[in-house]
Amino acid sequence: MAALMVILGVLWGATILSTALLRWNEVRYRKKELPPGTMGWPLFGETTEFLKQGPDFMRSKRSRYGSFFKSHILGCPTIVSMDPELNRYILVNEAKGLVPGYPQSMLDILGKCNISAIHGSAHKYMRGALLSLISPTMIKGQLLPKIDGFMRSHLSNWDSKSIDIQVKTKEMAFLSSLMQIATEESSTISETFMPEFFNLVLGTLSLPIKLPNTNYNRGFQARKIITSLLRELVEKRRASGQTQNDMLDLLINYQQNNIKLSDEDIIDLVITILYSGYETVSTTSMMAVKYLHDHPKVLEELRKEHMAIRERKRPEDPIDYDDYKSMRFTRAVIYETSRLATIVNGVLRKTTRDMEIKGYMISRGWRIYVYTREVNYDPLLYPDPLSFNPWRWLESGLENQNHFLIFGGGTRQCPGKELGLAEISTFLHYFVTQYKWEEVGGITIMKFPRVEAPNGFHIRVSAR
Numbered sequence: 001m002a003a004l005m006v007i008l009g010v011l012w013g014a015t016i017l018s019t020a021l022l023r024w025n026e027v028r029y030r031k032k033e034l035p036p037g038t039m040g041w042p043l044f045g046e047t048t049e050f051l052k053q054g055p056d057f058m059r060s061k062r063s064r065y066g067s068f069f070k071s072h073i074l075g076c077p078t079i080v081s082m083d084p085e086l087n088r089y090i091l092v093n094e095a096k097g098l099v100p101g102y103p104q105s106m107l108d109i110l111g112k113c114n115i116s117a118i119h120g121s122a123h124k125y126m127r128g129a130l131l132s133l134i135s136p137t138m139i140k141g142q143l144l145p146k147i148d149g150f151m152r153s154h155l156s157n158w159d160s161k162s163i164d165i166q167v168k169t170k171e172m173a174f175l176s177s178l179m180q181i182a183t184e185e186s187s188t189i190s191e192t193f194m195p196e197f198f199n200l201v202l203g204t205l206s207l208p209i210k211l212p213n214t215n216y217n218r219g220f221q222a223r224k225i226i227t228s229l230l231r232e233l234v235e236k237r238r239a240s241g242q243t244q245n246d247m248l249d250l251l252i253n254y255q256q257n258n259i260k261l262s263d264e265d266i267i268d269l270v271i272t273i274l275y276s277g278y279e280t281v282s283t284t285s286m287m288a289v290k291y292l293h294d295h296p297k298v299l300e301e302l303r304k305e306h307m308a309i310r311e312r313k314r315p316e317d318p319i320d321y322d323d324y325k326s327m328r329f330t331r332a333v334i335y336e337t338s339r340l341a342t343i344v345n346g347v348l349r350k351t352t353r354d355m356e357i358k359g360y361m362i363s364r365g366w367r368i369y370v371y372t373r374e375v376n377y378d379p380l381l382y383p384d385p386l387s388f389n390p391w392r393w394l395e396s397g398l399e400n401q402n403h404f405l406i407f408g409g410g411t412r413q414c415p416g417k418e419l420g421l422a423e424i425s426t427f428l429h430y431f432v433t434q435y436k437w438e439e440v441g442g443i444t445i446m447k448f449p450r451v452e453a454p455n456g457f458h459i460r461v462s463a464r
């Protein structure tokens, strides 16, 4: 009996203690504060300052509040993280509730099966399907020959012409992807598809106001036209029963654990591929042309690399995978272009539950802006950071460093990295071996919030 009393006493004591501990923890947790920072005006927050001042806004906040601060931008309460270690933590911890947090307008227009809109096992499945299309084996065997053929034709007849290289690289990124997706049909559908695709892209970057004549509305209409075009394409393919060696065929026949992709999955995956590789590949190519023009020594070295490849071949021989892999300096030029131009400022996440990061309390539903731009100009990582110096990438394994987030990191790291690099490298190959060029008029390049040439980027091209 006495023993029973002791046990009961101990249990009672333990219950009281654990309840008290829980309460204390609760109070302690509730007391945890948000990171430092300001939230600006009701509703608008600090969006105007952010868009007007751009990188300076971020830098001035960092000098006042440190590398992890709160704000209210683009319609959402947001934590900005400029801390390299925390950035990596956020990117690798999707399972803890740190999922992609792209604006609703983007998700609405890209579709509910779009890769950024799905998480967990659905994401794993769709990502698996995508990776099966763009793996190194696929690039080597199927995609590179197509990319080569496309670039040859896209860059033919530029001799003695004035062209807007911004327009040409945009068309290139879109048409090259479309040709890899639906090789036979791409030439017949591109005329309707391309202008609608450009409207869709503008819609994803707009304010979500569904009124006539807004970019958002035009983006929605474009999605409708594109999905019906793609649905018809998928149905015709299924009905034809013929096999074609392209992405669409692979998606129609894709199966994992006996699960096939639905037509909706296929359509949204096709849009994902077109969208994700579009602005990244086109803007990097355009900016490479700019930096090569401004740095003749770099152009000379790049040309040397490509002429050496050409000398081993007959004029009609395509670029093959070994050639692509041998383009070490070209890869360095592309990395240096991405770094200095900062094609991607950062990536967005949102919290699916209340959580603690760095001792601060972050509520469910807040955005986290993993802002990687400043890392690109860190003099400790990149000495003399404002100079265009591709050689820096050849010396040390910079691309394997933890801070290298040009292609993102963690579970969402860019699956199209090698494909994108192969496309830009092939473009540069035919551009620098066939042509020389000069800029026409002054070129204005806007670097924030997106890299673009608002008045176009005109060059006069002539054969070498």
Ligand code: HEM
Binding pocket: 100, 115, 116, 127, 130, 134, 272, 273, 276, 277, 278, 280, 281, 284, 338, 343, 344, 347, 348, 405, 406, 407, 408, 409, 411, 412, 413, 414, 415, 416, 417, 419, 420, 421
């Ligand atoms: C220079 C070219 C490219 C750059 C700089 C780039 C950059 C990035 C970055 C930074 C991310 C991470 C986004 C995030 O974490 O939220 C990403 C994701 C992604 N990229 Fe790329 N990208 C490039 C080319 C491509 C191409 C050609 C494709 C074509 C398939 C592609 C497909 C994707 C997809 C589907 C994702 C989302 C992955 C996921 O959510 O699991 N990218 N890219």
